[in-house]
Amino acid sequence: MKEKLLVIVGPTAVGKTALSIDLAKQLNGEIISGDSMQVYRRMDIGTAKITPDEMESIPHYLIDILDPDQPYSVAEFQREAKSLIATINAREKLPMIVGGTGLYIQSVIYEYQFSEAPKDEALRLKWEEFAHVHGKEALHLRLQEVDPITAERLHTNDVKRVIRALEIYQLTGKPMAEFQKRSPESPYQLCLLGLTMERSLLYERINHRVDVMMSQGLVQEVESLLNNGYPGSLTSMQGIGYKEVVQYLEGKIPLEEAVELIKKNSRNFAKRQLTWFRSMKDIHWLDMTNAGDRLSLVENIRTFVAGKMC
Structure with a gap:
């Protein structure tokens, strides 16, 4: 028998966290953050990280496991998530992966095989220098020219992975995807739920979330990170909400512009997430636009999941 796994994906601010708690209570579930x-400690407000009170005693994993300057990869996530899935199933609980990082989640549910692509430190340094001189947009354009599929998946700000993709292509002549093979079928007894919402309402929720983050002290959170030795150049500090506030704190843009940039970048990120998730097979979509009757919604989903897991 395959191990059971419930996965809930969707764009930022669509309501994944609240729904996952309701379902975990109904399904005897434990939640793995996707x-x-x-994963980063001290980065709570800008990541909309679930609080201990919001967890309502439901166990959560892969949250607050690293300092902001520690590297983390999809291969590490895959390894840790697979181990947790096995452990949770062994306790006769239901493992639930909940999140919005598509590549991380797909690497688990379709068992990506990460073959070791070659590395060249000198070549990597060359591209780092190129990005420093010409900018990250020019770097991303170079990737678009040789590996458009990977370029579509990677954001311009994800300089580290853009450089890695260019490095792989130059050394092998092959796109990064060639080194990320996946199984045609999931190794799990999988129930994959995708949450969606009418676009204007989703954008309204995103804008409101950013306003709440600002009132909760996002500027102070980023300032504290900088003061504790975590520079804005770190991969973690390039996350949406962090990089814009760093620009404000460095005097490059006014606060009002930083807030509008966070909203705009969050909306664009939500569009990219939806594009990614719509390409996933086996997904069952739930429209959260008019999900007013919470009890009925949760009961209907519980019944659906139970049918898939029997």
Whole structure:
């Protein structure tokens, strides 16, 4: 018998966290975070990290496991998530991956095989220098020219992975995807739920979330990170909400512009997330636009999940 696994994906601010708690209570579930930013300690407000009170005693994993200057990869996430899935199933609980980082989640549910692509430190340094001189947009354009599929997946600000993709292509002549093979079928007894919402309402929720983050002290959180020796150049500090506030704190843009940039970048990120998730097979979509009757919604989903898991 395959191990059971419930996965809930969707764009930022669509309501994944609240729904996952309701379902975990109904399904005897434990939650594995599928968010590449929530692994970092001290980065709470800008990542919309679930609080202990919001967890309502439901166990959560892969949250607050690294300092902001520690590296983390999809291969590490895959290894840790697979181990947790086995452990949770062994306790006769239901493992639930909940999050919005598509590559991380797909690497687990379709068992990506990460073959070791070659490395060249000198070549990597060359591209780092190129990005420093010409800018990250020019770097991303170079990747678009040789590996458009990977370029579409990687954001311009993800300089580290853009450089890695260029490095792989130059050394092998092959796109990064060639080194990320996946199984045609999931190794799990999988129930994959995708949350969606009418676009204007989703954008309204995103804008409101950013306003709440500012009132909760996002500027102070970023300032504290900088003061504790975590520079804005770190991969973790390039996350949406952090990089814009760093620009404000460095005197490059006014606060009002930083806030509008966070909202705009968050909306664009949500669009990219939806594009990614729509390409996933086996996904069952739930429209959260008019999800007013919470009890009925949760009961209907519980019944659906139970049918998939029997």
